[in-house]
Amino acid sequence: MIINNAVIIDGYVDEPACFGVPPYVSPYIRYIAGALRERRFEEEAIHYFTIDSIRTSPRNAEELIKKANIVIVVAGMTVPGKYLRSTPISPGEIESIFSAASGLKVLGGPIRLGFSYEGGKTARSLGIHAEDVHVSRADIEAFVFDILENNSTMRDVENCTHRFRSVEEIGRWSTKGTFIIKRHPDYPNIVCELETYRGCGRKVHCSFCTEPFYGPSDYRPVEEVIQEVAGLYDQGARFFRIGRQPDILTYHAKDTGGDILQPDPEVLLSLYRGIRTVAPELRVLHMDNANPATIAAYPQECKEILKTIVQYHTPGDVAALGMESADPEVIRANELKAMPEEVFEAIRMINEVGRARGVNGMAELLPGLNFVHGLKGETKKTFRLNQDFLRKVLDADLLVRRINIRQVMAFPGTGMYGNDELVAKNKRMFLNYKENIRKDIDLPMLRRLVPIGTILKEVQCEVNDGNICFARQMGSYPLLVGIPAQMPLGEFIDVIVTGHGHRSITGVPFPLDINTAPASLIRELPGLGKNQAVAIKSMTPFSDIKDFLKRTDQMRLNNADALKDYLTFSQM
Numbered sequence: 206m207i208i209n210n211a212v213i214i215d216g217y218v219d220e221p222a223c224f225g226v227p228p229y230v231s232p233y234i235r236y237i238a239g240a241l242r243e244r245r246f247e248e249e250a251i252h253y254f255t256i257d258s259i260r261t262s263p264r265n266a267e268e269l270i271k272k273a274n275i276v277i278v279v280a281g282m283t284v285p286g287k288y289l290r291s292t293p294i295s296p297g298e299i300e301s302i303f304s305a306a307s308g309l310k311v312l313g314g315p316i317r318l319g320f321s322y323e324g325g326k327t328a329r330s331l332g333i334h335a336e337d338v339h340v341s342r343a344d345i346e347a348f349v350f351d352i353l354e355n356n357s358t359m360r361d362v363e364n365c366t367h368r369f370r371s372v373e374e375i376g377r378w379s380t381k382g383t384f385i386i387k388r389h390p391d392y393p394n395i396v397c398e399l400e401t402y403r404g405c406g407r408k409v410h411c412s413f414c415t416e417p418f419y420g421p422s423d424y425r426p427v428e429e430v431i432q433e434v435a436g437l438y439d440q441g442a443r444f445f446r447i448g449r450q451p452d453i454l455t456y457h458a459k460d461t462g463g464d465i466l467q468p469d470p471e472v473l474l475s476l477y478r479g480i481r482t483v484a485p486e487l488r489v490l491h492m493d494n495a496n497p498a499t500i501a502a503y504p505q506e507c508k509e510i511l512k513t514i515v516q517y518h519t520p521g522d523v524a525a526l527g528m529e530s531a532d533p534e535v536i537r538a539n540e541l542k543a544m545p546e547e548v549f550e551a552i553r554m555i556n557e558v559g560r561a562r563g564v565n566g567m568a569e570l571l572p573g574l575n576f577v578h579g580l581k582g583e584t585k586k587t588f589r590l591n592q593d594f595l596r597k598v599l600d601a602d603l604l605v606r607r608i609n610i611r612q613v614m615a616f617p618g619t620g621m622y623g624n625d626e627l628v629a630k631n632k633r634m635f636l637n638y639k640e641n642i643r644k645d646i647d648l649p650m651l652r653r654l655v656p657i658g659t660i661l662k663e664v665q666c667e668v669n670d671g672n673i674c675f676a677r678q679m680g681s682y683p684l685l686v687g688i689p690a691q692m693p694l695g696e697f698i699d700v701i702v703t704g705h706g707h708r709s710i711t712g713v714p715f716p717l718d719i720n721t722a723p724a725s726l727i728r729e730l731p732g733l734g735k736n737q738a739v740a741i742k743s744m745t746p747f748s749d750i751k752d753f754l755k756r757t758d759q760m761r762l763n764n765a766d767a768l769k770d771y772l773t774f775s776q777m
Contacts, residue, residue: 210250212266212273213237213385214302216280216294217256220315221527222403222416222494223449225279227255227291228665228679229396230389232449233279233314236346236370238385239378244353253388256294259302267305274359276306277349281315283415283614289675289685290668296320296331303335309352309359310338313345318415319616342367346378369420375400376429383436393441394665394695396489396679399434400449401425401456401476406466411529412539412581412620413613416451424457427475435483443486444679447476448493453524454507455499465502470509477517488663490517491681495524495572500554501547511558515570520563523606523681524555525573530580530587531594538582539620545594548574556603565678566661568654571606573682578635579613579628580621588631588638595646604654607682607708608647610639643707651705655684657731658770659702660715666692672725676700676712685709689725701771703729716773719753720746730771732763749774 215234218225225231234253241251252273254266270276280294303310317340320331331340339362341348347370352362370378379400389395402424405416434445447453456473458466480490492514500507514522530536531545543551552572559570576591598605612628612635615621655661661678664686668675674692677683686700687709704711713726719741728738737760747753750769762768 210252210269210273211241211246211275211277212252212254212269212306214259214266214270214276214278214294215253215255216278216299216314216316217282217291218279218314219282219284219286219293221284221414222451223315223400224398224446224493226288226293227257227389228391228394228444229398229446230386231279231398232379232400233345234385235382235397236375236378237277237279237349237382239380239382240346240350240374241353242381242384243377244350245355248384251385253385255291255390256298257291258390259298270302270306272308273306274308275311275349276302276308277311277313277345278302279314279345280312281318281320283315283318283616284611285614286609286611289677299331300335303338309362310335311341311345311349311352312338313341313348315415317342317345318418318618344368344370346370347374350374350378372423372425375425376432379429379433380436383433383440383442386437386440386442393443394679395442396444396446397437397442398446398448399430401430401447401453402450405451406455406458406460407542408464409540411527411541412624413577413615414619415616418618422455427457427472427479430476431479431483434480438484438487443484444489445480445484445487446489446491446493446681448491448681451494452496452499453492454495454503454510463502465496465498468499468503468506468510470506470513473510474513477513481517488519489521489680490519491522492518493523493525493681495526495551496542497526497528497548497551498543500551501543504550504554508554508558511555511570515559518570519680520565520569521567521678521680521683522559522570523573524570525575525609525682526551527575529575529577530583531590532583532587534584535580535582535587539580545590549594549597552598552603552605553601560604565663566655566659567678567684568604568606571604571654573607573609574605575609575611577611577613578631579625581624581627583627583631585634588634592638592641592645595642599646599650602653605650606654608642608650610642647707648705651708651710655702655705655710657702657704661686661700661702661712663697664700664712666694666696666698669694686712688712688714689729690723703731713771715771717771718775719772720775731767732765737762746776747774748776 404419404422406422455466555572563569615625664676666676669691674688676686699715700712701715724738724742
């Protein structure tokens with residue numbers, strides 16, 4: 206059978222070491238596109254849809270799905286979260302797509318490990334009732350490559366092995382597939398997730414971790430990662446995150462016989478310097494995961510790497526630390542990575558190197574903390590120890606960008622599978638504890654991180670919900686900004702911080718054009734209330750700041766002088 210057209214459907218992925226929910230684009234999509242190109246598919250014969258684009262404009266995809274010789278769906282969440290404007294594909298949607306397809310049907314990605322809608326629920330195998338669906342049990346890009354011949358003919362699918370792709374193949378496919386990003390509905394405002402390696406280098410793994418299912422660490426050559434960035438940059442990409450690895454500090458690290466590999470600062474220097482060379486006008490270069498145990502074991506090497514990251518990256522970067530628990534009993538029972546005192550020192554070091562405020566208004570580089578509940582050995586004491594640890598961080602005047610608190614999702618083949626009874630048992634305790642963390646830790650931390658009056662640069666307006674626009678900067682774990690007015694979506698603006706929530710902030714465009722701004726924005730200015738905002742709105746237009754201060758003098762505004770720094774005046 207000759208295959209002359211293909212449809213790739215991005216159902217989104219969310220893994221501990223890979224993210225692909227908009228505005229992020231996972232490497233899976235590019236690898237599959239590259240594998241198809243290597244099998245002599247023309248670019249025009251490779252069609253790409255996100256599940257959101259199918260939901261909003263189904264007719265655009267329906268005919269192509271029906272007529273395509275091969276339909277490939279990428280999906281899977283092993284650490285599901287809450288998303289601002291996108292929802293990962295559901296099993297029902299997968300069924301619907303494959304039921305409509307008449308050609309070869311392939312499903313893959315982390316969904317091969319199991320499926321659950323939320324943390325705290327055991328992952329189960331996904332049963333597909335649509336006929337003739339082939340689920341890739343290893344790497345979907347390798348499976349797609351193997352079922353095709355170079356002349357775009359299909360092999361006997363049933364006899365194709367399910368295997369992991371090689372580093373050499375990814376070196377080729379990642380570059381050949383860069384063209385696909387232009388088909389993304391958010392292009393060019395997308396963040397390209399970059400892989401350096403996958404597979405955890407530890408000899409003993411955390412009880413819940415799915416990273417060992419990808420095999421031993423397979424480091425990509427530095428020059429090939431840089432080459433991929435160059436290809437993406439040529440296609441118009443300007444936002445990048447080095448996120449597809451369990452620990453960026455151990456990229457090409459040395460095995461000295463222990464459980465923690467020895468970092469090589471020269472490798473990270475070559476990587477970051479090389480990326481900056483081939484993408485000189487990039488707008489975001491961030492990273493994701495770092496192992497606090499690596500920092501504890503090799504502080505000198507890690508500090509050198511962190512300094513390299515701060516030198517070559519863009520501000521607002523986050524090193525997500527997989528702490529998981531501050532309870533030594535839980536740490537030992539689940540083979541976790543680091544003791545609380547080691548994590549504390551890692552937080553301190555990252556603050557020392559990256560706390561300074563960058564040009565976009567955010568700190569250069571800060572730690573993020575991941576906590577997992579429902580693990581073996583968890584007791585009431587565990588919740589108290591976690592809270593005490595976070596209070597210690599706050600009292601030490603250390604900054605943490607975000608604190609992620611979730612319940613474990615147990616996957617078949619992990620140590621937690623069949624041992625997650627504590628999730629339900631401690632559910633009420635978990636919810637109360639989580640609310641306390643948001644109120645007592647997140648809120649004061651956020652006030653320190655971005656005090657009122659902080660100017661955040663290049664904030665993208667993403668969702669209008671009633672009279673609030675939700676906006677974020679591009680990058681790792683961006684801070685959510687609520688702007689109390691509808692804004693043009695997709696537009697990048699500067700915002701000044703005017704208030705704080707538990708995990709988000711309120712802000713207004715900076716500078717605020719007082720002559721065109723609605724009262725809902727004016728009332729956010731310092732010292733103003735609803736009645737004063739309505740009164741000021743009724744007095745517009747103002748010619749300049751002198752006119753504004755003169756005509757509002759009788760209102761006896763608080764902080765009148767401070768308003769000068771917030772306002773601009775369009776001529777009407």
